[in-house]
Amino acid sequence: MLVLLPPSEGKAPSGRGTALKLESLSLPGLTEARRAVLDELAELCAGDEEKAREVLGLSEGLRGEIANNTQLRSAGARPAGEIYTGVLYDALDLASLDTAAKRRASRSLLVFSGLWGAVRVTDRIPSYRCSMGVRLPGLGALGAHWRTPMAAALPEAAGDGLVLDLRSSAYTGAWKPKGEVAGRTATVRVLHAPTRKVVSHFNKATKGRIVRSLLAAGAAPAGPAELVETLRDLGYEVEVQAPARAGTAWALDVLVDEVH
Secondary structure, three states: OEEEEOOOOOEOOOOOOOEOOHHHOOOHHHHHHHHHHHHHHHHHHHOOHHHHHHHHOOOHHHOHHHHHHOOOOOOEOEEHHHHEOOHHHHHHOHHHOOHHHHHHHHHHEEEEEOOOEEEEOOOEEOOOOOOOOOEEOOOEEHHHHHHHHHHHHHHHHHOOOOEEEOOOHHHHOOOOOOHHHHHOEEEEEEEEOOOOEOOHHHHHHHHHHHHHHHHHHOOOOOOHHHHHHHHHHOOOEEEEEOOOOOOOOEEEEEEEOOOO
């Protein structure tokens, strides 16, 4: 099972660990594309601060992140699972999983990123600011920048098992499963059952709980149909729309009564 996650806007400080080793990150086929983004991001942030703030879409209160982006090669690096914070990652709470569940997380979780393309939670990275919606002056829109290298690297990462796609819309454009990979992909919406509406905070927290439940249970559904049954066994209320044609992802709605 491969679980695709969005990153978080909020990130923990880099700390004082060993500096980034770009070549040591998972999915080595993305290395050159990562280097291109890293180099241009550092150059942008070392220049006109106001231009960098505008390009990166940072508020005045986040101006200090521009200077941090100039130090990404020398800053301490920590496992991505410790760098990413926020609602989904708080609910997932990787640190409190038992040893076996942590091993499963290291194999199955893949976090998408405007800067790194995608990383596993054990990959050591520094804290940064660069969302997938950014358009860098030289490289252009990052979603488009990542499509070609992702198209080569991600099918191999997906293997022949289930792909559980929990990414937000900003990150889905960087890689869209196609063909038989799409046929074993399941996307998930989380809906407030009484209103049938998506609530952002609630949506993120529930997705984090779903991933935690699967990891803690040692669940290994072979495909989308098995995932539906697994989630129901774990106590989730799931409605499913099977694909109308081959090569299309399954669409799952998880219904929750309480918004928290």
